[in-house]
Amino acid sequence: xxxxxxxxxxxxxxxxxxxxxxxxxxxxxxxxxxxxxxxxxxxxxxxxxxxxxxxxxxxxxxxxxxxxxxxxxxxxxxxxxxxxxxxxxxxxxxxxxxxxxxxxxxxxxxxxxxxxxxxxxxxxxxxxxxxxxxxxxxxxxxxxxxxxxxxxxxxxxxxxxxxxxxxxxxxxxxxxxxxxxxxxxxxxxxxxxxxxxxxxxxxxxxxxxxxxxxxxxxxxxxxxxxxxxxxxxxxxxxxxxxxxxxxxxxxx
Numbered sequence: 001x002x003x004x005x006x007x008x009x010x011x012x013x014x015x016x017x018x019x020x021x022x023x024x025x026x027x028x029x030x031x032x033x034x035x036x037x038x039x040x041x042x043x044x045x046x047x048x049x050x051x052x053x054x055x056x057x058x059x060x061x062x063x064x065x066x067x068x069x070x071x072x073x074x075x076x077x078x079x080x081x082x083x084x085x086x087x088x089x090x091x092x093x094x095x096x097x098x099x100x101x102x103x104x105x106x107x108x109x110x111x112x113x114x115x116x117x118x119x120x121x122x123x124x125x126x127x128x129x130x131x132x133x134x135x136x137x138x139x140x141x142x143x144x145x146x147x148x149x150x151x152x153x154x155x156x157x158x159x160x161x162x163x164x165x166x167x168x169x170x171x172x173x174x175x176x177x178x179x180x181x182x183x184x185x186x187x188x189x190x191x192x193x194x195x196x197x198x199x200x201x202x203x204x205x206x207x208x209x210x211x212x213x214x215x216x217x218x219x220x221x222x223x224x225x226x227x228x229x230x231x232x233x234x235x236x237x238x239x240x241x242x243x244x245x246x247x248x249x250x251x252x
Contacts (some may be wrong), residue, residue, distance in 0.1 A: 103116030
């Protein structure tokens with residue numbers, strides 16, 4: 001039987017990041033269970049993306065600890081954190097526009113595996129191509145595999161970016177504003193894809209679209225001025241007077 005401690009995949013304790021004396025993230029504590037879909041919301045400048053960068057190794061904390069699968073990963077560089085099982089997307093997609101969708105994902109998979117042995121290169125390349133194709137199928141883009149990314153729609157490019165993050169088969173996926181810039185139909189499709197991905201992995205999502213958040217999230221953490229303002233279920237967050245005052249009734 002799994003203990004309560006074993007069910008915690010990510011634990012953050014007192015996480016803090018100062019920039020020139022200003023606290024972008026200020027003493028944040030969060031626990032995320034395995035299989036959970038957790039949303040991080042808050043006004044612009046609340047520290048949401050900085051928090052993701054601290055968890056994924058892009059920034060070094062001023063103070064605090066990050067534990068993943070019970071291991072202290074606070075000082076790990078991004079590539080080592082990826083190997084531990086955390087994948088991440090960014091607000092601005094990090095894709096190669098002059099490569100096809102499948103080549104983008106295959107490059108990410110191969111890069112994280114390291115260069116293939118010269119006597120196994122053909123087998124290795126075939127293996128990573130198949131993995132990339134399977135990832136695109138999972139995202140509903142199998143028929144777009146050989147299209148140049150520059151010719152894909154904005155929503156499709158966002159999905160390729162998620163595919164790149166999935167290339168390392170992460171246990172936890174950090175999604176930074178996956179529906180930003182999408183129209184209503186593409187937002188609905190993206191929401192559906194994220195819901196399906198959450199069936200097989202733990203997800204944390206930063207998102208401004210509250211309809212998306214209320215549809216997807218099991219629990220919501222609200223940041224304000226770098227501090228944790230509130231945590232709870234979607235119903236609890238919508239009913240929280242302070243959250244409504246500083247965020248929900250002001251828009252973003």
